[in-house]
Amino acid sequence: MTALLLAQTVLAISSPMTWGIGVGTAGLALRLAPQVAWQKLGLLLALIGIALIGVALPPLGEALPQVLFWLMATLAVLASGAAVTSRSPVYAAIWFAVSLLGTAGLFLLQGAQFLGIATIVVYAGAIVVTFLFVLMLAQPEGHSPYDRISWAGFAIPMAAIGVALVIGMLVGSLPDFAPVGPPSEVLHEEHVARLGGQLFARHLVSVEVVGTILLVALVGAIAIVIQGNPRRKPLVQESEAGR
Amino acid sequence: MIEALIKIAIVIGGLMTAAAYFVLLERRMAAWVQDRVGPNRVGAPLSQLNKSWKDLRLFGLGQPAADGVKFILKEEYTPAHVDKRLFVLAPISILVAALATFAVIPFGSILPPGLLSDEPIALVISPGAGVGMLVVFALSSIAVYGVILGGWASNNKYSFLGALRSSAQLIAYELPLGLGILGVILATGSLDLDKIISAQAETGWWFAFTQPLGFFVFFVAAFAEAARLPFDLPECEQELIGGYHTEYSGIKLLLFLVAEFLHMIAASFLIVMLFFGGWHFWFITGADANPGWVQAILRVAVLMTKIFLVILFFMLVRWSWPRFRFDQLMAFAWKVMLPLGLINFVAVAAIDQFRTISGNTSPGMDLLCVAVAWVICIVAWVGISFAGPLVADNRPRADLNPFDIDSQI
Numbered sequence: 087m088t089a090l091l092l093a094q095t096v097l098a099i100s101s102p103m104t105w106g107i108g109v110g111t112a113g114l115a116l117r118l119a120p121q122v123a124w125q126k127l128g129l130l131l132a133l134i135g136i137a138l139i140g141v142a143l144p145p146l147g148e149a150l151p152q153v154l155f156w157l158m159a160t161l162a163v164l165a166s167g168a169a170v171t172s173r174s175p176v177y178a179a180i181w182f183a184v185s186l187l188g189t190a191g192l193f194l195l196q197g198a199q200f201l202g203i204a205t206i207v208v209y210a211g212a213i214v215v216t217f218l219f220v221l222m223l224a225q226p227e228g229h230s231p232y233d234r235i236s237w238a239g240f241a242i243p244m245a246a247i248g249v250a251l252v253i254g255m256l257v258g259s260l261p262d263f264a265p266v267g268p269p270s271e272v273l274h275e276e277h278v279a280r281l282g283g284q285l286f287a288r289h290l291v292s293v294e295v296v297g298t299i300l301l302v303a304l305v306g307a308i309a310i311v312i313q314g315n316p317r318r319k320p321l322v323q324e325s326e327a328g329r
Numbered sequence: 330m331i332e333a334l335i336k337i338a339i340v341i342g343g344l345m346t347a348a349a350y351f352v353l354l355e356r357r358m359a360a361w362v363q364d365r366v367g368p369n370r371v372g373a374p375l376s377q378l379n380k381s382w383k384d385l386r387l388f389g390l391g392q393p394a395a396d397g398v399k400f401i402l403k404e405e406y407t408p409a410h411v412d413k414r415l416f417v418l419a420p421i422s423i424l425v426a427a428l429a430t431f432a433v434i435p436f437g438s439i440l441p442p443g444l445l446s447d448e449p450i451a452l453v454i455s456p457g458a459g460v461g462m463l464v465v466f467a468l469s470s471i472a473v474y475g476v477i478l479g480g481w482a483s484n485n486k487y488s489f490l491g492a493l494r495s496s497a498q499l500i501a502y503e504l505p506l507g508l509g510i511l512g513v514i515l516a517t518g519s520l521d522l523d524k525i526i527s528a529q530a531e532t533g534w535w536f537a538f539t540q541p542l543g544f545f546v547f548f549v550a551a552f553a554e555a556a557r558l559p560f561d562l563p564e565c566e567q568e569l570i571g572g573y574h575t576e577y578s579g580i581k582l583l584l585f586l587v588a589e590f591l592h593m594i595a596a597s598f599l600i601v602m603l604f605f606g607g608w609h610f611w612f613i614t615g616a617d618a619n620p621g622w623v624q625a626i627l628r629v630a631v632l633m634t635k636i637f638l639v640i641l642f643f644m645l646v647r648w649s650w651p652r653f654r655f656d657q658l659m660a661f662a663w664k665v666m667l668p669l670g671l672i673n674f675v676a677v678a679a680i681d682q683f684r685t686i687s688g689n690t691s692p693g694m695d696l697l698c699v700a701v702a703w704v705i706c707i708v709a710w711v712g713i714s715f716a717g718p719l720v721a722d723n724r725p726r727a728d729l730n731p732f733d734i735d736s737q738i
Binding site: 174183202204207210211216219222276278279307 | 458477496546
């Protein structure tokens with residue numbers, strides 16, 4: 087029993103997947119270092135980590151889906167890494183949008199058309215644009231020196247180890263790495279209509295509750311705005327007097 | 330694969346040529362409206378080849394080529410104070426988003442099999458995209474990035490003001506745009522543009538007749554999304570020099586301008602396909618799914634004619650209507666367009682349900698539904714104009730102190 091566990095552990099440690107995750111997260115942590123040379127090393131390590139994970143994944147069979155998958159997956163992973171490590175919040179928001187494009191591409195590759203496009207519409211089209219809007223008003227100069235956190239020496243390695251553990255557990259919980267085709271019953275030809283049917287029949291109450299919560303939030307925002315800016319009396323008399 | 334590449338080549342080539350010649354058309358239209366002559370000189374410069382030949386003027390048809398060469402040969406100046414990476418990224422992203430839209434927009438119906446291939450050829454780059462309408466919506470929201478990034482990266486007051494205005498405008502008018510589309514989707518039950526067109530062709534009732542309110546809302550919102558006058562606040566030459574592309578020159582500026590024209594062309598495609606029956610015209614094109622060659626070519630011709638007419642209307646409106654003030658623009662979006670869109674959505678659903686329950690499919694029933702839709706349209710329009718009149722007075726308001734006026738702008 088112990089021998090089996092030991093063998094499994096040795097197998098797991100020696101697999102390119104484990105090394106890929108380890109090297110990749112080390113690269114992610116190094117990207118956050120203040121020195122430029124370390125940052126470059128971090129980018130190199132992250133690329134090596136992605137390549138190692140890629141070696142561990144089984145091939146998809148056909149050439150075109152394989153190339154597209156590589157493109158989209160690498161784009162999504164690299165862009166989300168850049169979104170976390172960018173010093174300028176505007177660049178971070180743009181990298182986040184790029185990683186969403188990559189994710190949407192992966193969804194489309196699996197045949198989930200609605201999910202892919204909805205990701206772009208909701209996240210990239212609405213939420214990130216609103217972020218950008220606020221960031222640009224707040225920080226026209228990009229980043230400021232006080233953004234550097236003094237306890238980063240502790241937080242960054244901890245975050246990197248956390249990322250590595252989460253990815254490792256997610257990967258470990260997969261039974262095997264055989265490519266899974268899109269489930270045919272869910273991705274029916276008219277899957278948008280089916281999705282709508284599900285949302286407004288089975289999940290009707292949840293949809294209505296979510297809508298109500300959003301409405302309440304909107305009304306609350308308006309109430310806060312009015313409270314901070316009380317309605318003044320018109321100044322007609324003053325301007326009349328001025329004439 | 331090769332089929333798709335050929336279609337992409339046709340669409341991009343056609344769009345680029347069309348954009349170039351629409352610039353000429355727009356300038357000639359402007360001249361005509363303002364009682365000028367307009368650019369009519371540039372043709373074939375034959376005297377450059379041989380001194381004894383005379384230049385051909387050709388009504389100024391050489392002007393787009395001259396403009397293009399001018400843009401490419403001009404100095405491409407990048408100011409020192411800009412954020413260089415985003416400054417380059419902005420025009421690229423806006424043009425990519427504008428061109429990618431046309432992947433799901435059909436430019437005809439379908440070509441019959443036999444001559445070109447053994448199977449019928451759908452005249453759209455990606456046939457079978459079940460969510461075509463949503464793709465257009467998603468890409469138009471990506472186009473906002475180009476404007477915001479261009480304005481911010483320029484590090485210039487005018488650019489930034491233009492970008493701020495335009496992001497507020499584009500986000501606000503996406504809502505009435507979506508509400509206008511929702512009515513059509515509800516009536517057809519599909520997000521596929523091809524199915525939306527054939528639904529109109531089968532009944533012969535274009536959605537502009539059956540959903541007039543949705544048509545008006547969508548039409549106005551499409552003008553705003555394409556940033557055409559009276560909604561061209563992102564640019565407004567007179568106040569902001571050029572808005573978000575003030576700092577751009579050379580080929581980067583050209584990318585912005587082409588993207589702008591592509592937005593207008595995409596908007597006209599959508600208006601025609603959603604509300605004017607796409608390639609359908611009574612007695613000419615037929616409605617069956619497998620047309621003959623004559624019908625197939627007629628359908629393309631009908632579609633292109635309709636789109637051309639809508640674009641002419643875009644250009645006429647430009648010189649007929651003054652620009653909105655910013656508070657008017659926002660009030661119009663939230664207090665007029667949004668309620669009208671909601672009323673349209675409810676009305677379409679109610680009329681549809683009424684028809685289903687009555688089970689009556691006679692032409693008289695069709696007429697009744699159309700009449701009800703028009704009555705709802707007129708009542709809603711008049712009601713809105715009484716409930717929230719738009720302040721059209723452009724003089725400074727005496728009843729507001731400077732603080733309030735400032736917060737409006």
